[in-house]
Amino acid sequence: MILATECDVVNEVICAPASVNELFEFPTIFTIGGLEFSRTELLMLLAAFIVVALLFFGLRNGRLVPTKFELVMESAVGFVRDGIGRDVIGTDSTKFVPYLLSLFLFILVGNLFEITPFINFPITSRMAIPAFLSLVTYWIFMILGFSRNGFRYLIDTAWPKTVPVGLRWLVGLIELVSVFFLRPLTLAVRLFANMVAGHLMLTLLLASGVIFVAAIPEIGLKGAVGFFWFGLGLFMFLLEILVAVLQAYIFTLLSAIYIESSIHFEH
Amino acid sequence: MEGNIEAITGALALIGYGLGAIGPGIGIGIVAGNAITAMARQPEMAGTIRTTMFLGIALTEALALIGFVLFFIASAG
Numbered sequence: 001m002i003l004a005t006e007c008d009v010v011n012e013v014i015c016a017p018a019s020v021n022e023l024f025e026f027p028t029i030f031t032i033g034g035l036e037f038s039r040t041e042l043l044m045l046l047a048a049f050i051v052v053a054l055l056f057f058g059l060r061n062g063r064l065v066p067t068k069f070e071l072v073m074e075s076a077v078g079f080v081r082d083g084i085g086r087d088v089i090g091t092d093s094t095k096f097v098p099y100l101l102s103l104f105l106f107i108l109v110g111n112l113f114e115i116t117p118f119i120n121f122p123i124t125s126r127m128a129i130p131a132f133l134s135l136v137t138y139w140i141f142m143i144l145g146f147s148r149n150g151f152r153y154l155i156d157t158a159w160p161k162t163v164p165v166g167l168r169w170l171v172g173l174i175e176l177v178s179v180f181f182l183r184p185l186t187l188a189v190r191l192f193a194n195m196v197a198g199h200l201m202l203t204l205l206l207a208s209g210v211i212f213v214a215a216i217p218e219i220g221l222k223g224a225v226g227f228f229w230f231g232l233g234l235f236m237f238l239l240e241i242l243v244a245v246l247q248a249y250i251f252t253l254l255s256a257i258y259i260e261s262s263i264h265f266e267h
Numbered sequence: 268m269e270g271n272i273e274a275i276t277g278a279l280a281l282i283g284y285g286l287g288a289i290g291p292g293i294g295i296g297i298v299a300g301n302a303i304t305a306m307a308r309q310p311e312m313a314g315t316i317r318t319t320m321f322l323g324i325a326l327t328e329a330l331a332l333i334g335f336v337l338f339f340i341a342s343a344g
Binding site: 087185 | 314315318321322325326328329332333335336
């Protein structure tokens with residue numbers, strides 16, 4: 001972690017870490033059978049555990065009049081099942097709701113780690129996690145596409161019959177690259193980039209704020225810039241809550257849209 | 268001299284990403300603005316419109332995200 005204690009408060013107006021990697025890479029804590037566990041892996045396991053615990057304790061009773069906590073969990077399930085599953089995929093959405101729900105909750109918890117006190121690190125800002133999640137989605141909609149439509153899935157994507165012949169090769173090329181290559185890439189990079197940007201901004205602003213305010217006895221009035229950085233950091237903090245929820249929603253929604261486009265493949 | 272050229276490469280990658288973000292920025296604005304207009308006209312279609320809006324934003328944003336990836340490749344290489 002940075003908290004750039006060697007920050008040059010006299011000449012600079014904001015504290016930048018020497019290398020961005022310092023913010024995202026943690027030393028290995030222990031090793032089990034060749035798997036190196038650092039803070040990121042432990043947080044990942046913690047996120048999975050939290051999701052399982054939330055779902056287990058929220059839904060195990062199924063009371064007619066739910067408690068407040070159960071109500072929240074039920075509305076989360078209802079949100080994914082109706083708002084994402086049924087609205088996007090349609091009638092045969094029930095099969096995919098468990099996947100979508102676990103995806104949504106895992107990403108949501110992982111994103112919210114960014115603003116959780118004492119954790120302050122979004123696990124989704126390590127590319128491995130969004131990349132793996134988007135590969136799972138890719139795998140699902142590829143298998144669905146080929147099993148429901150056969151080899152026509154590939155041919156009709158590259159040579160769409162509904163488009164005028166003159167443009168068909170161009171549209172086909174764009175569709176081919178977009179469906180088979182850009183979809184998983186952008187799905188992962190969108191989440192990753194948003195979380196990296198948020199984490200960088202929060203660390204930079206809040207750390208600079210604290211360091212400059214602490215240095216007021218040393219550098220005098222110039223340290224007051226720290227109040228501005230800290231205030232801006234608090235504002236970004238609120239904004240990051242929105243970003244965390246929105247990115248979890250968008251990842252799940254796009255997964256559902258891609259799955260739907262493989263099931264109802266007619267163009 | 269070598270060091271200077273490397274510094275310029277990194278700065279060029281930054282400028283390139285900035286330029287690459289202009290188009291998707293405008294595009295997402297158009298998509299979202301028109302989606303709002305559509306939702307205001309037909310609130311009962313809001314769910315469908317929202318889904319389509321996110322699909323449109325995803326396609327438009329792809330360009331900015333490719334720029335983001337290329338920025339990392341360019342500034343690392």
